[in-house]
Amino acid sequence: MLVSKTITEFNAIIKNTSQVDVLFGYCYPSTYRAGMTGLALHILYSALNARNDTSCERYFRYQTQSPVLSIETGRPLRNNHIIGFTLTYEEDILNLVQMIEMGGIPVLSIDRTAEDPVVIVGGPVVSANPEPYTDFIDAFVIGEGDVVIHNIIESVKDAESRDDVIAAMAEIEGVYVPRITQSSVSRNIIIDLDSLVYPTRQIIPDVEDGSAFEPVFGKSFLLEVTRGCGHSCRFCLVGHICQPRRTRSLDCLKKLVETGMQHTPAKKVSLIGSSLGDLDSLEDLVCWIVNKGLEVSVPSLRADSVSENLLDCLVKGGQRTLTIAPETGSEVLRKNMGKGLSDSDIYEAVGYAERVGYNSVKLYFIIGLPEETPSDIASTIHMVREIANKTSMKVTVSVNPFVPKAQTRWQLEPQPEIMVLRKKIKEIEEGLRNTPRVTVETLDLRSARIQAALSIGDRSLGKVIKAAARYGGFGGWRRAEKETGVPFFSLANNTERRKENLPWSFLQ
Ligand code: SF4
Known part of the structure; x- marks a missing residue:
């Protein structure tokens, strides 16, 4: 059991650092709660500490005594040889940049010296498109990190200098080092x-x-x-x-x-x-x-x-809660997106849940989908009403805007303007206003806009991220856009980008 100023934990590991070769700082750029929920933390922490030559300690942006002192022993972030982040949500890039800066490590990869730790990042966001983040990161793990993390530790142990470490990482399959030209990078998959x-x-x-x-x-x-x-x-x-x-x-x-x-x-x-x-x-x-x-x-x-x-x-x-994602109330649109669920599949599943004693159902919907029509929104309202009227369960409806993601078949589709999305949300909220036991939750539309821009953006976003990290919050992104002149908020609905090369096309 470990006791820190704010949190007591079971199964945390403290090693005598004089007996290891590599100090690794595992960083989660958000709350302790969110980081501890993710499987990546448990897999990497366990794999790294299972090695006799490595000590891995954890850092979180929020909820701990300091984002740059480890939970285990208060080890300063910059005392590690290597610091590794998991980026699960695009917007957390601001927290990541802030953690680097607060840790006394130069924010830009190019400014780091032999005394600074190597900064690596993995996770679904960067595996799809690492390009917006290349200014800040020395190496990206593309795909699954379970095996590659050991190769990375070996490269740290074997190298004579920080530059050697980075050069060795570029030789590892599935590791992308922006400062070294790599014609293509393949994704790590463990079969x-x-x-x-x-x-x-x-x-x-x-x-x-x-x-x-x-x-x-x-x-x-x-x-x-x-x-x-x-x-x-x-x-x-x-x-x-x-x-x-x-x-x-x-x-x-x-x-x-x-x-x-x-x-x-x-x-x-x-x-x-x-x-x-x-x-x-x-x-x-x-x-x-x-x-x-x-x-x-x-x-x-x-x-x-x-x-x-x-x-x-x-x-x-x-x-007690059944969570399903119809995505839309329209069977035609659902088929078009490849979801392949029929309306009757959804009603049947909800019926089973009611019969066996669930007390609530959570339904995920997406709005602003390519080819979506007003009647599709009406179908969504109809579906929720049917479920609420035919069961006695609480119904939570989560409505999220479409976010085009790199490497998906809808990567080139635009995200509708905020005004259009707001109108659709209002329609759903009004359509369900008098339906009993229904609660509607929505993602902040500005947040969806930021996610979309970061999902499909290129290296030009580096200066927007750097400025936004300085200011923080939604307002920070607006100020950063103005200050840098990069059209950040309109990126997701710019159809011109279809004509350009995709920034992530070098990833296999
Ligand atoms: S591909 Fe479809 S079914 Fe599979 S996780 Fe994604 S949304 Fe769900």
Whole structure:
């Protein structure tokens, strides 16, 4: 158990740094809660500390005593040989740049000297398009980092200088070093998940249930079941950059749960993966976990892959909200986006949930999709009303604007203007105003605009990011756009970009 000024944790690791060769700072550029929810932190922390030659300690932008002093021992960020960030959300780039600066490390990669740590980044955002961030980052991990992280540590150990480390990294498959010309970079994919070492001794904060420090899934053992997805919806990053879909065997998953529950002080197992319902053995796995007296949770499920028995086991395992993503109330538009769910799949899944005792359903919709018509918005309103009227469950409707993402089949589609999106949201809110038990949640439209620009942008965004990090917040992005003259906020609906070379075309 580790005690820091703000957080007490189980399973954190403190090493005698005089007995290791490499000091690694794992950084999450947002809250402690968000970082501790992500599987990447647990995988990398465990893999790095399993090495006798490496000490890995963690840093978070918010909720800790300092973003640049480690949770474990207060090690200053710049004392590490290498600092590695996971960038899960585009906008967190501002937090990342701020952490580097607060740590006394030059913000621009080009200004760093032999005394400064090497700054690397991985995660879905940079695996799709690293170009907007190249000014700040020495090396990017493209794709899955489980194996490559060991090659990176070896390059740090073997090198005589910081420049040598960076040059050696450019030789590693799946690592992109912007300052060294690489004609193409391939994406790391691990085919056999059973063969990977998995973290069974996961860090759990010792906090009250519902505490602001508690990970989003609660105090639970994270069990990664699959990577990638067997579908390829046109808008979805996971459906494009994490292919092919891979899964652990049922035997392997059961062994991981058994070992994990011996070493991780939790009574709940949170299954991690996309489109888990497609897995033949999901029902067996969930019911087996519940029969062991544990709680269980699964993320969003595809409506066409749930059975009444599966939902019954999930209710027994403590899950009370069914989360599904119809994306739109229109079956035609849904098919057009490659989602392949029928209306009856959705109504049937909701009906099962009501029968087995769920008390709420969460529905995700996207607005501003290519080829969307006013009648598609009307269909969405109709679908939510039908669900609310035919069940007694609470219905939470999450409405999110379409964000074109690099490397998806809709990467060149424009995001509609904010005014257009606002009108659609208003229509949905008004259409559902008098429907009982329905709550509508929406993403801030400015945030969607920023995400879109960063998703599809190029290196010219570096100066916008640098200025915005100085000012902070939404207003900071506006000021940065004005100051730099880079048309940041209009990037996502600029159809002219279709004629240009894609900034990420060198990624295989
Ligand atoms: S089913 Fe879900 S995870 Fe899979 S591609 Fe479609 S939206 Fe993405």
